[in-house]
Amino acid sequence: MQEIMSLFQIAKMLRALLESFLPDQQLVDICMSLINIGAIFTIISLSAVVLVYAERKVSAFIQRRSGPNRVGPKGTLQSVADMVKLMAKEDIMPDGADRWMWMLAPMLLFIPAAAVFVVFPFDNKAIFADLNIGIFYFIAISSQSVLPFLMAGWASNNKYSLVGGMRTVAQMLSYEVPMVLSILGIVMLVGSMRMSTIVAAQEQVWFIFLQPIAFVVYVITATAEINRAPFDLVEGESELVAGPFTEYTGMRWALFFLAEYANLLAVSAIAATLFLGGWNGPWLPGWIWFFLKIGAMIFLFMWFRWTFPRLRIDQLMSFGWKILLPLALANVIITGIGMYIYEFFS
């Protein structure tokens, strides 16, 4: 069961099927990579639909409500209805907006959010590009999403948008430092930045047990990186209306939304890969384990969102620089000393 249902086997079967009627080997390769890209985009867009529903249900349950329950069985078609509504909406551009920047920002935001999915090991040998700098690639690409936020904020010609955009830059840049340092502990233990090697190293022990502090720091910084509560100052509706998204309508706004949930999925997938053992797990096929772990992480992030109140901007900054950064640095040092002691005794 575990062997037959693995993504690698499914891909192999698909390749054999394509080879049976495509003449050229190169053509088969192109088709396969197109199928892989299609699968990744399907995951991103499907996850946005599912996660919106999940978020509304989780928020409702935490507030003792029952959440969406009218459209479709148990309200499962609610996000489909919302999507149709968003597509039908009028596209309004504010007066005095920086036209090209304003139109580019949501699209540019979506690109890094989708590009990071290249290095995720969904299953054994099921990884689009197993780069030798996999985790570095993730950090480098995901940090690109700072700029579109600022672009959107600046181009909207609106003070709320601009303040929101500035806050995004400040927040995401300062939380990236402890995030990288928390990941560094894992990279030190494994001695490689290749995702498949990191997952393979966790076959016996998950890194959450070896690097608990790094996990805590990672979860906190990841919450800040994807601008979710309690770090959602960017779009704090009580002060900034909706931050950089204020002036966007319809599908443009939906792209922001899509990128937001793609980012949530991405950081959860990284947490599952680095700390929770990736696709490692008994009985079930690897990709089911991977998605179960992602689901657990996403629930954790949603749980945070509906429990904690929003931080103030100065609290956010001082927490990032004065607590998380020293903590992550100390973790790196302790990991180094621990590794040295371990090598000394063994």
Added chain:
Amino acid sequence: MLGKGLLKGMRVTFKTFFHKKETLQYPEEKLTMPARFRGGELDLNTEKCIACGLCKMACPNHVIEITTAMDDAKKRHLKSYVYHSGLCLYCNFCVEACPTKAISWDKNYENSRYFRDELDVDCLAIAKQKLTKTISADDKASAEKDNTLKGGILDE
């Protein structure tokens, strides 16, 4: 310890996650209003009403319109009882003023109407309708037992 409050908060929200839902699925399920709820239309009991007009006098907005008529024994009878609910401020003075407790609130909170005229309620007609309805419902039960009772009640 730092962060203890965060864990406590998370425990609370996790508990409520599995708590019974408080939502009332409104159009299907409806709230029963408490005894002191004031709202809806006036429920007139024609058997108790002595047509004294005190409710009309008590009303600060002249919401209640009554016409009465004397019979041969110089006893007043109700000819019409119209309640303009659009003007009512639900102060409850009319209900308090009634010496025989003939009027009460029907505790209905779905008061929106399409037209203004529909806000004027002919309480007497409704009361009579209700009376015949309850009687016919009683009839069905009692008719099987006793046929002689039927005519007597309807004539009154």
